[in-house]
Amino acid sequence: xxxxxxxxxxxxxxxxxxxxxxxxxxxxxxxxxxxxxxxxxxxxxxxxxxxxxxxxxxxxxxxxxxxxxxxxxxxxxxxxxxxxxxxxxxxxxxxxxxxxxxxxxxxxxxxxxxxxxxxxxxxxxxxxxxxxxxxxxxxxxxxxxxxxxxxxxxxxxxxxxxxxxxxxxxxxxxxxxxxxxxxxxxxxxxxxxxxxxxxxxxxxxxxxxxxxxxxxxxxxxxxxxxxxxxxxxxxxxxxxxxxxxxxxxxxxxxxxxxxxxxxxxxxxxxxxxxxxxxxxxxxxxxxxxxxxxxxxxxxxxxxxxxxxxxxxxxxxxxxxxxxxxxxxxxxxxxxxxxxxxxxxxxxxxxxxxxxxxxxxxxxxxxxxxxxxxxxxxxxxxxxxxxxxxxxxxxxxxxxxxxxxxxxxxxxxxxxxxxxxxxxxxxxxxxxxxxxxxxxxxxxxxxxxxxxxxxxx
Numbered sequence: 001x002x003x004x005x006x007x008x009x010x011x012x013x014x015x016x017x018x019x020x021x022x023x024x025x026x027x028x029x030x031x032x033x034x035x036x037x038x039x040x041x042x043x044x045x046x047x048x049x050x051x052x053x054x055x056x057x058x059x060x061x062x063x064x065x066x067x068x069x070x071x072x073x074x075x076x077x078x079x080x081x082x083x084x085x086x087x088x089x090x091x092x093x094x095x096x097x098x099x100x101x102x103x104x105x106x107x108x109x110x111x112x113x114x115x116x117x118x119x120x121x122x123x124x125x126x127x128x129x130x131x132x133x134x135x136x137x138x139x140x141x142x143x144x145x146x147x148x149x150x151x152x153x154x155x156x157x158x159x160x161x162x163x164x165x166x167x168x169x170x171x172x173x174x175x176x177x178x179x180x181x182x183x184x185x186x187x188x189x190x191x192x193x194x195x196x197x198x199x200x201x202x203x204x205x206x207x208x209x210x211x212x213x214x215x216x217x218x219x220x221x222x223x224x225x226x227x228x229x230x231x232x233x234x235x236x237x238x239x240x241x242x243x244x245x246x247x248x249x250x251x252x253x254x255x256x257x258x259x260x261x262x263x264x265x266x267x268x269x270x271x272x273x274x275x276x277x278x279x280x281x282x283x284x285x286x287x288x289x290x291x292x293x294x295x296x297x298x299x300x301x302x303x304x305x306x307x308x309x310x311x312x313x314x315x316x317x318x319x320x321x322x323x324x325x326x327x328x329x330x331x332x333x334x335x336x337x338x339x340x341x342x343x344x345x346x347x348x349x350x351x352x353x354x355x356x357x358x359x360x361x362x363x364x365x366x367x368x369x370x371x372x373x374x375x376x377x378x379x380x381x382x383x384x385x386x387x388x389x390x391x392x393x394x395x396x397x398x399x400x401x402x403x404x405x406x407x408x409x410x411x412x413x414x415x416x417x418x419x420x421x422x423x424x425x426x427x428x429x430x431x432x433x434x435x436x437x438x439x440x441x442x443x444x445x446x447x448x449x450x451x452x453x454x455x456x
Contacts, residue, residue: 001019002063002108003018003019003106004017004018004053004105004107005018005104005107007104012105020053020065022055023055024055025055027052028052028053028097029072029097030048031049038050038097038101044451045073045222045450047070047073049070051068051072051095052068053065053068054067054068054086064089066087066088067086067087067095069084074099074447074451077095077098077099078093078095079093091108092105093105093106099450099451180212183208190204191204198351198355202330202354202358206326206329206330207326209362209363209365210322210326210362213322213363213366213370214319216366217315217318217370223312223444224451230315230316230319231319233286233290233316233319237282237283237285237320237323238323238324238326238327240282240285241282241324245285249278250278254273254274257277259272259277259278261275266413268410271410272403272406275409276401276405279405280405283317283321284320284377287313287316291383294306294307294308294384302384307381308385308445309381309440310379310382310440310443311437311440311444312377312384313378313379313381314374314378316377317373317375317378318373318374320373321373321374322369324369324373325370329358329362333357333358335354337357338350338351341353366430366433367430368408368426370433371433372401372402373401375400376397376398378437378439379393379394380394404428404432411425
């Protein structure tokens with residue numbers, strides 16, 4: 001007789017147990033129809049149909065079992081080794097779905113062993129398996145949940161079922177939304193305490209919206225990165241704007257080059273040099289510095305702290321863009337709106353309009369500055385990963401980001417079609433960023449460690 005136990009990594013405590021019935025194959029994955037289902041909220045990196053346990057029975061011999069990977073995105077690991085195709089399971093083998101997915105232990109015991117054979121908590125799972133103990137001819141898929149029932153009274157509610165935190169509390173730390181939940185709670189409490197202080201309220205709200213937008217990109221990229229390096233990149237961009245470096249950029253792009261920007265007369269050439277080229281290069285400076293520093297470092301260092309691949313460039317590029325957006329919004333747009341409208345509508349109404357522009361800019365950042373800089377960051381990471389033709393790669397990424405930036409800044413004031421043009425450019429920018437993320441994930445040297453949820 002054989003069984004499969006889901007265990008808690010580290011302490012080997014049993015979370016769930018399944019018996020394996022001769023003649024029945026058991027699929028494992030996020031799909032609700034899988035005989036061994038995986039919670040999609042906890043393990044988003046597991047594929048819908050990730051792996052399968054298959055029986056191989058020979059007359060006169062004990063049944064044997066195979067584990068087969070079903071072409072999953074993040075792989076199946078047996079005893080720490082990535083599975084290719086199928087492999088015969090041995091007693092005590094450990095199976096992990098994905099790099100950080102659920103872990104199972106395979107137990108193979110002879111048919112003469114009564115200790116497991118008489119264990120009523122082993123529940124055969126599978127729509128085609130026979131329920132000889134219960135007298136059912138087919139398993140009801142609505143009861144697929146992987147819980148062990150009481151051998152005395154299967155209809156009785158257990159303590160852990162009544163209070164789920166007693167049995168699943170340790171799993172909460174692995175939920176993908178634990179970090180944003182904590183940040184949201186802290187932000188909400190802070191907003192309550194700053195009601196009436198418009199500057200503090202706007203700052204907290206802007207920071208929260210910016211983090212929410214960035215976290216979405218981080219989830220899509222699916223690559224762990226040191227948080228303090230990400231924060232340092234964003235702060236570096238803020239520091240550049242507040243330093244004399246920014247004045248040098250303004251002098252070069254808006255005085256020497258044809259980048260003079262007039263708020264009343266939008267010129268595409270001027271906007272391309274004075275906003276697109278200037279601001280995208282400014283936001284990319286921290287990434288270029290990191291890439292240069294990484295040239296003398298080990299691959300391990302570049303993978304954790306520097307730029308080794310396009311995913312790194314996207315993560316750092318969007319972080320730089322978020323620092324730029326927060327400073328530009330809180331330091332330029334919101335104060336300008338409040339100052340320009342205060343005499344016409346009064347202080348309260350002008351602050352309300354400032355809050356409106358803040359929300360609109362931060363919510364749209366994922367299809368604006370983050371999209372432009374993320375795309376250029378992809379090109380920087382690609383140039384590091386594939387140095388041959390790096391100049392062309394960087395030039396294409398730089399010009400594409402600058403052109404998208406220019407188009408966004410230029411079309412808003414066009415009568416009648418302005419809003420539609422802005423929406424079109426925003427969708428195009430987000431589509432280019434999304435395509436870059438998907439391509440970066442496929443190019444990643446550490447693709448098997450990616451935790452991103454499969455799309456579709």
